[in-house]
Amino acid sequence: VVSQHRTLDGHDVTMLGLAKGAAMIGPRMATMLAFVLTDAPVRPADLQTALNQAVDESFHCISVEGHTSTNDTVLLLAGDTTSPPLTDSALAEFEELIRDVCIELARKIPADGEGTSHFITIEVEGCQDRAQARQIARSIANDALVKTAIAGADPNWGRIVSAAGYSGASFEPQELSAWLNGTPVYRAGAVVPFDAEALSAGIRERRETSIRLRLTQGNASARFWTCDLTAEYVRLNADYTT
Amino acid sequence: VVSQHRTLDGHDVTMLGLAKGAAMIGPRMATMLAFVLTDAPVRPADLQTALNQAVDESFHCISVEGHTSTNDTVLLLAGDTTSPPLTDSALAEFEELIRDVCIELARKIPADGEGTSHFITIEVEGCQDRAQARQIARSIANDALVKTAIAGADPNWGRIVSAAGYSGASFEPQELSAWLNGTPVYRAGAVVPFDAEALSAGIRERRETSIRLRLTQGNASARFWTCDLTAEYVRLNADYTT
Numbered sequence: 454v455v456s457q458h459r460t461l462d463g464h465d466v467t468m469l470g471l472a473k474g475a476a477m478i479g480p481r482m483a484t485m486l487a488f489v490l491t492d493a494p495v496r497p498a499d500l501q502t503a504l505n506q507a508v509d510e511s512f513h514c515i516s517v518e519g520h521t522s523t524n525d526t527v528l529l530l531a532g533d534t535t536s537p538p539l540t541d542s543a544l545a546e547f548e549e550l551i552r553d554v555c556i557e558l559a560r561k562i563p564a565d566g567e568g569t570s571h572f573i574t575i576e577v578e579g580c581q582d583r584a585q586a587r588q589i590a591r592s593i594a595n596d597a598l599v600k601t602a603i604a605g606a607d608p609n610w611g612r613i614v615s616a617a618g619y620s621g622a623s624f625e626p627q628e629l630s631a632w633l634n635g636t637p638v639y640r641a642g643a644v645v646p647f648d649a650e651a652l653s654a655g656i657r658e659r660r661e662t663s664i665r666l667r668l669t670q671g672n673a674s675a676r677f678w679t680c681d682l683t684a685e686y687v688r689l690n691a692d693y694t695t
Numbered sequence: 696v697v698s699q700h701r702t703l704d705g706h707d708v709t710m711l712g713l714a715k716g717a718a719m720i721g722p723r724m725a726t727m728l729a730f731v732l733t734d735a736p737v738r739p740a741d742l743q744t745a746l747n748q749a750v751d752e753s754f755h756c757i758s759v760e761g762h763t764s765t766n767d768t769v770l771l772l773a774g775d776t777t778s779p780p781l782t783d784s785a786l787a788e789f790e791e792l793i794r795d796v797c798i799e800l801a802r803k804i805p806a807d808g809e810g811t812s813h814f815i816t817i818e819v820e821g822c823q824d825r826a827q828a829r830q831i832a833r834s835i836a837n838d839a840l841v842k843t844a845i846a847g848a849d850p851n852w853g854r855i856v857s858a859a860g861y862s863g864a865s866f867e868p869q870e871l872s873a874w875l876n877g878t879p880v881y882r883a884g885a886v887v888p889f890d891a892e893a894l895s896a897g898i899r900e901r902r903e904t905s906i907r908l909r910l911t912q913g914n915a916s917a918r919f920w921t922c923d924l925t926a927e928y929v930r931l932n933a934d935y936t937t
Contacts, residue, residue, distance in 0.1 A: 518839035597760035597839065597924070598932055605933030616762065682839070683933070684926035690840055691847030691925070 568685030810927030
């Protein structure tokens, strides 16, 4: 559950978000139900646009194991049909508000993934366009070897870099740099010497892991959220019987 | 190791195949070394063509966890440069021979995957073209929920069908039928009643699992080989330290 308040055109606007679903979570949404409720006065077409933009940067940027389900739902309900609709500047702020609520809600899903011991944020920057950045981020997010490495607190930069490499996005190794929990591990196509024991201890001690990649092709970026892959996840999904 | 003999144009031809590599195995090959040796007299260009065809139906149709590595190699070595090259009909038979050797070799890789308890063969038929069939097969092969279901001997047709659905291949549910170890579980868009306990026992008792899907769009097909996902796989890859 996520709740935010803001004053838009003098209205005291509330937005409430609810979501469920922690497995069968793929990058194009999943067995997931999300509801966003607001009392802001906004035209249906503007609500749809605002929701599409928000979903693109939130629910489309999470995965647990990459399995897209048939049962995804994000519903936006707006009750105020009597007040005059928000002015353009308030509408822009409304779009920001709905994006913030959706991102906060979406992040909670892999954070609550089955058997997960780490919540992983993947940021990819310096890309030609957002599609390229997301393609790289999704490839890393859905990679079993990256996810098991994080579960084992292994600062395995090789698995991260090669998951970016096989993503289908076009780049040269020299264009790529990578950070793990803020520590540079790969720069312009070569490994950077780092204290592996300290980095491993940092992964083990914290529930949140940050993976950051930078290319040198442009200014587009994407953020993606996922969780690690643990033996407990396998047990939960192998012992589950239909 | 795979060895086959055949008589081509009066030559007693031997083909020997060797391969290693059981993890970081993705559908576009992986940390895998494969060598195929033969004493058949074949022109270099014909050898390359024969190898490309063979690899497309063998090493490009296996995965362990879908992680494509940077270190794949398939080498074909042919020593006889003095005899006149094989005639066209013998060359066609040679292409079959190399395909058989490569398929047999490729199948051994996921069969020997880390911590695996099941070797899974996925056959997709009735497609418009081979690319569509392979796209569906690969989506199922790399799906963590399908792989954990097989590890747990769960005849979970829903995970299989929805992995086909999100593969990106275009089809309607009514066009799809599916079999698990030869038992029909889904026909023309609806579940077929089956004895779940017997099917589960059959998966548990055998090391080989067969998943077959059929569309009604054409005559193209593809085969893909993979292994299940076990808690042991996660332990091996989480405890591995760089």
